[in-house]
Amino acid sequence: MKTHILHIADQKNIPSTSLHLNSTISFTKIIQEIRKRVNPQGAADMDPLMMRLKQLTDEPRFVQPMTLEETGEFPLQMAHIYRMLVPGLAREEDNLIAFCPPLEPTVFYGTDAFYDLMMDKSFERLNCQVIEDCSTLSKDYVRLVYSVILEKLYGFPPIPQALQTISIIDECTGLPRYYRVNIDNSYVDVSPIGELPLFNLERLRKGWQEKLDPSVILEVLPLSLFTFDGFSILSLTDITIDYAQEELKNILINRDRGNAEAQYHQITGSLRTLVGSPHIEFDLIPLIRVNNRLIINPSTIRTSPIHHRLVEAGYPENKLQELGEEYFDHPELLFMPTMQVDDSSPEYLQIFKSVGVNSFALMPVYCSRELVGILNIYANKDGEVNEAVMAKLDLIMPLAEQILQKDILAFNRRLDEVIKDEFTSLQDSVEWKFKEVAWDFLKHEGEPQEPGKKRLQKINFKDVFPLYGAIDIRNSTLERGDALQADLEIQFAALINTLTLIGKRAGFGLAETMLYNARNFIEKIRNNRSDSDEVQLQYFLESELHPFLRHFESKGQADQPQDEIAIAIADYFARIDEQKGAAFANRRALEASMGMVNTAINQYLDLVKIEVQQTYPIYFEKFRTDGVEYDIYIGQSIAPERPYSPLYLKNIRFWQLSSMAAIGKMTHHLVPSMEKPLHTTQLIFIHSGSIDIAFRDDERRFDVEGGYNIRYQVIKKRIDKVHILQTGERLTQPGKIALVYFNEDILKEYLAYISTLQNQNILLNDLELLELEELQGVNGLKALRVGINFEQ
Known part of the structure; x- marks a missing residue:
């Protein structure tokens, strides 16, 4: 002292x-x-x-x-x-x-x-x-x-x-x-x-x-x-071990942001702190396959010390690829505190020994019983990778599972993005333009290039008339939040009952800590739910709570087949089964209903797109949101070989209005079939003049071009939640079609379309002419709103 x-x-x-x-x-x-x-x-x-x-x-x-x-x-x-x-x-x-x-x-x-x-x-x-x-x-x-x-x-x-x-x-x-x-x-x-x-x-x-x-x-x-x-x-x-685990959790939460290589160094640094040895190296390698062929994640390999040793020793990449395939085909836990290899040992162990590895462990990592990668632990000194190190690493295996699974998902997501970005299938109506530009590129390939000039010509279409429509599921964000909240209430009610029972019957003090954390999480979710809270909750459940409950599943005595704790735990896990459990019922119902709505809308639009193309070529592009948005462009520049007439534009405008009525009616009649009743709103933006569009290389899609034309894009993106002037009422309402316009000249044309559809009993006789509130940088907007006749 x-x-x-x-x-x-x-x-x-x-x-x-x-x-x-x-x-x-x-x-x-x-x-x-x-x-x-x-x-x-x-x-x-x-x-x-x-x-x-x-x-x-x-x-x-x-x-x-x-x-x-x-x-x-x-x-x-x-x-x-x-x-x-x-x-x-x-x-x-x-x-x-x-x-x-x-x-x-x-x-x-x-x-x-x-x-x-x-x-x-x-x-x-x-x-x-x-x-x-x-x-x-x-x-x-x-x-x-x-x-x-x-x-x-x-x-x-x-x-x-x-x-x-x-x-x-x-x-x-x-x-x-x-x-x-x-x-x-x-x-x-x-x-x-x-x-x-x-x-x-x-x-x-x-x-x-x-x-x-x-x-x-x-x-x-x-x-x-x-x-x-x-x-x-x-x-x-x-709290060194707890702190290292928390650091790994934070890295996992932010895995999609920041520098991947720097994050990998953070992971290995946290693992060294966890095991208490600066001499141990770690490789955390996800199992990634493309067309069933193993792909070693480049960002992981770049930071792998043992990979550097093998490359410096002259081992070719294809040989290392073969060794990886050999292990992943037959994964097993290998633990060798002191490496002893001979001619009968697997080749990859012989190679590791040859580059100075003398203490070694190789752990296959599984997530939901699926192999997601390996954790490779190695050191130069004999006995450095020992039983104590392995026991500490067991604590972070759930986090390692999540990190590897997230790496796999990120890779696959990026692969999909590349496919969509670089190889998006072209519509017939504009494919000819891409072929012309590609042919022009090939004709001049090899010629000297002027400084600052792009090889490929810009792909654009001038003086096309745009039509924009949006079918949105009403209050979809609130519905998702309510479904999640309701499911979590069911899950945590069962969870708290189970933990309380364990604390009383098993006398296990840690159950009180788990119970305290569980109550804290559900209270936080109730009061101020955020994306970060939901992520942290998921990691708490999968990494701490569920392993704790699994410990008690097999603790019942042989003469007590109806062990109270085991029954409660089994009931809890049955409730959180994503396919059948009660704690996912609200989310399943919502997703099923949203899927039903969107599938119906997409199928309808795909069919009518073919039909409307028969009159005159158009460019039609859909965007998936919680509902469906679409852009349509029509004009002489899209089909220069075919004479263009304003009648084609009027025809497609009339088609758009009638199709919105049909979609509104269709989704309304789907409501009784839905597990979770959902309603849609229908919105059309009327732009009377023509605009220019160009193909954007960075997004691989068409977008408006030019300062004046961008105004059209700005208005289109801001009107989905616009309110009626001085009322606070949202313009878009279930059972109605809202048509936003800027120029009075177009009003007469659309009033004629509405009158025609009212005479056909497709629309109701409740037409409203409305003024809209001022949006940022946009004023003077007006709207028509008319009800859909669901009885006809």
């Missing part, structure tokens, strides 16, 4: 809290606690507490308030207090514990292990580094101080504290270790100077707890109004 005074906040890498407390060091409260527990009937020489009390009170100065410097005069008394606070069987070298003045970051007594960890041998410099930034530390310290004031003087429940985390470089390994800082204020008394101050509780709650603004409570309850007496107990808990 040591009595060295350590001013933690004065060190260069620990920011000062800049708060002054009227505090006094005193051991009066703990002495009073001991007096209450002393057996008055016992003999003084036989009662251990009586003996401790005598040893503490024999020195009159020790029971008086003391200064920081005076604490060093009582090492014997503080050793007695330490022994009463720490279990008798605990070894001092295992405890990272110290005493501080009330709520102040200054240590005056602690275990040798604490001082050895925190300070260098000269006691002049801290070894540790605080993880949080200065602003976070300051807020956390204010919350800590005032939580004690509010709890002890105002009867507030304890306020959870955001505990600080420090990192310390291990002198042996050179790797960081992480510790959580805990502070126990059980032996701190708070007293007001004068009368107990009153304050506005509502102001405190809003200003401090919601905005986390320390200045609010400092103003309401200045610290100068209070005195603090006693001592605080500071302890450190090694």
Whole structure:
């Protein structure tokens, strides 16, 4: 034990809290606690507490308030207090514990292990580094101080504290270790100077707890109004393994963003911290196949030390590919703390040995029983990859599964994007233009190229008339959120019941932690659900909660076939089955209904597209949203060999309006067949003039061209949620067709189309002429809205 005074906040890498407390060091409260527990009937020489009390009170100065410097005069008394606070069987070298003045970051007594960890041998410099930034530390310290004031003087429940985390470089390994800082204020008394101050509780709650603004409570309850007496107990808990796991979770969440190579180095760095060895290398290689042929992920291989060794040793890529195929065809766990290979060993082990690998493990990684990749662990030194390392790696295997699965999905997604971007099938109406440009390119291939001039001509069509339509599923985002919320309520009801049962029947303390985390997650989802919360919830369930429940599945006794815990767990997993479980019923119903709507719309549009093309060639492009959007372009430049007439444009405009009525009617009559009733809205944007469009190489699709024409695109993208002027009512409504227009000249033409369809009982006689609210950069929009006759 040591009595060295350590001013933690004065060190260069620990920011000062800049708060002054009227505090006094005193051991009066703990002495009073001991007096209450002393057996008055016992003999003084036989009662251990009586003996401790005598040893503490024999020195009159020790029971008086003391200064920081005076604490060093009582090492014997503080050793007695330490022994009463720490279990008798605990070894001092295992405890990272110290005493501080009330709520102040200054240590005056602690275990040798604490001082050895925190300070260098000269006691002049801290070894540790605080993880949080200065602003976070300051807020956390204010919350800590005032939580004690509010709890002890105002009867507030304890306020959870955001505990600080420090990192310390291990002198042996050179790797960081992480510790959580805990502070126990059980032996701190708070007293007001004068009368107990009153304050506005509502102001405190809003200003401090919601905005986390320390200045609010400092103003309401200045610290100068209070005195603090006693001592605080500071302890450190090694959370290196938990911290490394959390880092891996964060990498997994952000896997699609940032530099893949840098993220791979972060992963391997976290794994070294987890196993506590700087000499071990890791390869995390996903199983990616294209046309059933193994593909080694280039971003992973670039960062693989063993791959560099093999390449430098002269092994060709095709040979390494063959070795990978050999292993993935027959995957198995290989664990060789000391590699011993001979001529009968697999060739890849012989190759690894030849490039200096002497300690080795190869772990196949499965996700939902499907092989998703391998975790390769190796080192130059014999015995470096040992049983202890393998046990620690077991903790992160669920995360490794997710990382590899995400890499596979990202690769396949990118592959699909390339196919769509580079090889999108061309419609017949515009294919001729691409052939002409390609032929022009081939004709001039090999000729000198002018500086700054592109080889390929620009593919564009001038003076085409656009038609835009959108069929949207009403409130689809809200419906998805409600379905997820309802399913999670079902899942967590079963989960909480199961965890409660485990805690009661099995007496397993960890069940309380799982139960606490589960309740926290469902409360967060209920109150303020975000994409990040849903991702973290999924990882909690798959990586922590479900393995915990699986542990109890096989714990029933042979003479107890109806074991209550096993039945509850089986019921829970049955509920979360995506295909049949009750906890996915709402999402299944919603997806099935949305799929029914979109399939019907797409099939209808595909059929009528063929029909309308027979009159005059058009370019027709659909976009999948929660519903369906489409663009149509028609004009002489699309079919230069065929004479164009405005009649073709009028024909397709009439077709668009009648098809929207048909789609609205069709989706309405699908509602009784849907598991989750959904309604659609129909929107048409009328643009009276012509525009120019061009093929965009970066997006592999046609888009408007030119400053004036872009205005058409801007309006089209902003009108889906437009409101009627001065009413707040959305323009688009189920059972109606909304037609947005800008130019009054086009109104007469569309009124004739509507009248025709009303005479045919396709549309209702409820036509509305509406003015729309001003959009950003767009004003003067108007609309027609007419109901669809569902009875005809």
